[in-house]
Amino acid sequence: xxxxxxxxxxDFEKMVQKNVNGNGMTGMDILSVDQFDREHLAYIFSRAHxxxxxxxxxxxxxxxxxxxxxxxxxxxxxxxxxxxxxAMERLGGSVIPITQxxxxxxxxxxxxxxxxxxxxxxxxxxxxxxxxxIGSAKLAADYxxxxxxxxxxxxxxxxxxxxxxLFTIQEELxxxxxxxxxxxxxxxxxxxxHSLTRLLMQYEDVSLRFVSPDTLRLPxxxxxxxxxxxxxxxxxxDVADVIENADVLYVTRIQKERFTDPKQYEEVKDCFEIxxxxxxxxxxxxxxxxxxPRVGEIHYRVDDDPRAAYFRQVKNGMYVRMALLxxxxxxx
Numbered sequence: 244x245x246x247x248x249x250x251x252x253x254d255f256e257k258m259v260q261k262n263v264n265g266n267g268m269t270g271m272d273i274l275s276v277d278q279f280d281r282e283h284l285a286y287i288f289s290r291a292h293x294x295x296x297x298x299x300x301x302x303x304x305x306x307x308x309x310x311x312x313x314x315x316x317x318x319x320x321x322x323x324x325x326x327x328x329x330a331m332e333r334l335g336g337s338v339i340p341i342t343q344x345x346x347x348x349x350x351x352x353x354x355x356x357x358x359x360x361x362x363x364x365x366x367x368x369x370x371x372x373x374x375x376x377i378g379s380a381k382l383a384a385d386y387x388x389x390x391x392x393x394x395x396x397x398x399x400x401x402x403x404x405x406x407x408x409l410f411t412i413q414e415e416l417x418x419x420x421x422x423x424x425x426x427x428x429x430x431x432x433x434x435x436x437h438s439l440t441r442l443l444m445q446y447e448d449v450s451l452r453f454v455s456p457d458t459l460r461l462p463x464x465x466x467x468x469x470x471x472x473x474x475x476x477x478x479x480x481d482v483a484d485v486i487e488n489a490d491v492l493y494v495t496r497i498q499k500e501r502f503t504d505p506k507q508y509e510e511v512k513d514c515f516e517i518x519x520x521x522x523x524x525x526x527x528x529x530x531x532x533x534x535x536p537r538v539g540e541i542h543y544r545v546d547d548d549p550r551a552a553y554f555r556q557v558k559n560g561m562y563v564r565m566a567l568l569x570x571x572x573x574x575x
Contacts (some may be wrong), residue, residue: 272384273390290570306575307574317372317379319343334569356379357385370392404438421447424491425453426439426461444474450477451469454485490529
């Protein structure tokens, strides 16, 4: 379907006017959730709604026809890489998918990240980067002449995951104010938890419950940020302490790859499992989320519970990333 035959939702004259007025995101690097205030969030979520309607009505469009995304992943990824690729292709763009075998590329010859980025920008209009080192996305953006989107930098941040998580909470519960959010699992290394926590602090009367073994507690620097913002907070090692009052149960896996001592991982790997029996104690209207992959922390029998939103969460990721790609390329 060509641009002219799209539904009224994608009125190109109106879209051009948006670009003239400026969406504040054209050419912008997406490196941290700290870049997003509530106005930005509302804007992205509004565009994500449009993208969902586009996909449901016509499947795809040519909004980003002629644009190329370089997908550069130094760490394994299924959901994030596939989500960005699907988002770009749904919008009519093309993708250079460097999502496997980076170790066999010029990186194995000792090429630096800045040189890799400056090479890829010769072929592309936007770069999505996942890298194991904190600060890698910022380093890439410092050298790139095209927008860089952080798809996860070690134990640092994962801003697009946090955006889709927040969007999912709003879609599932209808609002973001006054919620009790329980974060469960690896809170020390869990970049999705770090990013989502920072976004949630912008909303009124949000209460955060952090559930983890002592060795995987939320980093103190972030905990101090939460406390300084006046957010109600509570820590516990037991999910049963928070399940009855939680509006959102955000579960994360214990990340084996972040441990330097295998013994420490073995001690905590099975410390949590969300089961139907545990869910029987939860509120009728609540939501269970997980950034995936899971490795045993949510029982498969929970999948049939209508409160289990993690696969809806995955689909929301595509819509949010479609919105972000269109925005940074000046097309939304």
